[in-house]
Amino acid sequence: MTTPSIHEWLGGTDALLRLTEVFYAKVRQDPVLAPVFADMGDDHPAHVATWLAEVFGGPAEYTAHHGGHAGMARHHLGRGITEEQRRRWVGLLQDAADEAGLPTDPESRAVFAYYVEWGSRMAIIYSGAAPPPIDESVEVPRWGWGQTPPWEG
Ligand code: HEM
Secondary structure (H helix, E strand, O other): OOOOOHHHHHOHHHHHHHHHHHHHHHHHHOOOOOOOOOOOOOOHHHHHHHHHHHHOOOOOHHHHHOOHHHHHHHOOOOOOOOHHHHHHHHHHHHHHHHHOOOOOOHHHHHHHHHHHHHHHHHHHHHHOOOOOOOOOOOOOOOOOOOOOOOOOO
8 A cells, every 4th residue: 555645645735725725814814924925916825735735745836837946935035034923824824724624633734733844944044134045956845754654544
């Protein structure tokens, strides 16, 4: 039996689209985050879902159409994301995962939280005063199940 990708386990790109639509609706209402995302376009939730799909082992569409890792990193340059904003971002994304009906098993939620914790801290680094150089050859990270492969009984 082959282990499903995290993308498959979470319900595929449709589930991630549900997730980001719920999430950014919350962001727009949130006093800490609404000002940060005041200028985001209507396609922002879909772009983030495309990114997450690729990270979690789905199709490499962000690389194909949105500039891959370098493109994503550039969106965060100069934004000066604070720890308070990051924490709120992570908290609302986890609330959105519940509301969007993502699986609640410990294994998939653990890898989801692992990626989001890492990625949001990277976003702070790229958004800060001394971002790392943006290297076009760096690939989109591909998250694995690590210590917590899915429990399939
Ligand atoms: C795992 C963590 C994160 C991921 C995967 C992520 C992903 C992305 C992606 C894919 C884009 C580009 C969207 C597009 O092409 O339209 C983007 C833009 C952006 N992100 Fe993030 N992000 C993360 C964390 C954060 C955090 C913690 C903040 C701030 C609290 C943040 C603030 C922004 C802003 C302000 C933009 C630009 C929005 C605009 O177009 O006006 N990001 N992010």
